[in-house]
Amino acid sequence: MESRPRALSKPERQRLVASVVSRRRIGSQQELASALSGAGCAVTQATVSRDIRELGLEKTTDALGRPRYVLPGGGRQADPRTALDSVLGQFGLRATAAQNIVVVQSELGSAPAIARALDQLEHPRIVGTLAGDDTCLVITRSVADARAVARELAASLG
Numbered sequence: 001m002e003s004r005p006r007a008l009s010k011p012e013r014q015r016l017v018a019s020v021v022s023r024r025r026i027g028s029q030q031e032l033a034s035a036l037s038g039a040g041c042a043v044t045q046a047t048v049s050r051d052i053r054e055l056g057l058e059k060t061t062d063a064l065g066r067p068r069y070v071l072p073g074g075g076r077q078a079d080p081r082t083a084l085d086s087v088l089g090q091f092g093l094r095a096t097a098a099q100n101i102v103v104v105q106s107e108l109g110s111a112p113a114i115a116r117a118l119d120q121l122e123h124p125r126i127v128g129t130l131a132g133d134d135t136c137l138v139i140t141r142s143v144a145d146a147r148a149v150a151r152e153l154a155a156s157l158g
Contacts, residue, residue, distance in 0.1 A: 008041050012108060015091060016041055017051050018071055019109035027067035039109060039133070084117040088156040095153035097146040102138040104153060111136040125149050 008016065016039060017032065026032045029048045036043050043051075056072040091110035096103045106114055115131035118138060125145040130137045138153075140146045 008108070013041055013043065013047075014051055014055055015107050016109040017048075017057075018055060019113055021057060021069045022071060023112050025066060025068045027069070032069065080117065080121040084114075084121055085156045087113050087117045088153060092153070092157040095150045095157065097143070097150035100140050100142055100146050102140065102146050102150045102153065104136040104138060106134050106136065108134050110134070123149070 013036070016036060020026060020032065020035045020039065024035060026035060029045060029052065032052070033043050033045060033048045036048070052069065057069045058072060060068055060070050087110065088104075091107040092114065093105045093107070096105075104111070104114055111131040111134055114136045115129035118126060118129050118136070125140050125148060127139045127141060129139070138146075138149060140149055
């Protein structure tokens with residue numbers, strides 16, 4: 001059964017916009033509106049235009065010369081720990097150890113950004129990550145590693 005797009009609050013919608021443009025090549029307002037609709041968020045073209053302006057999205061080109069929206073300063077490489085702390089502080093809700101897995105629950109659309117930040121960190125206790133829309137699974141080698149990683153991530157949550 002397919003769910004209908006729903007209206008999100010402005011902060012939720014703008015977090016989703018930021019997540020979508022950071023994960024996918026979005027080259028037009030129409031593509032962004034379509035991607036948001038596919039993620040379950042109903043929007044108008046005027047709303048998309050306003051969100052682009054308010055978020056300060058920049059239009060650039062990808063390696064193949066195709067147009068793409070990016071977040072301001074998106075070309076700079078941040079310290080992986082700083083990037084993880086930032087994304088967890090903004091979007092993370094809780095981190096729970098379950099055997100050798102840590103379940104990180106987050107705001108809608110932000111789990112892929114959390115997974116990417118964790119992957120870029122190259123944490124010695126983390127084997128890998130798997131992300132949905134609002135949940136990121138962090139796989140560790142052992143129960144003890146999962147507990148330690150959960151404590152560490154919980155300290156960064158907003």
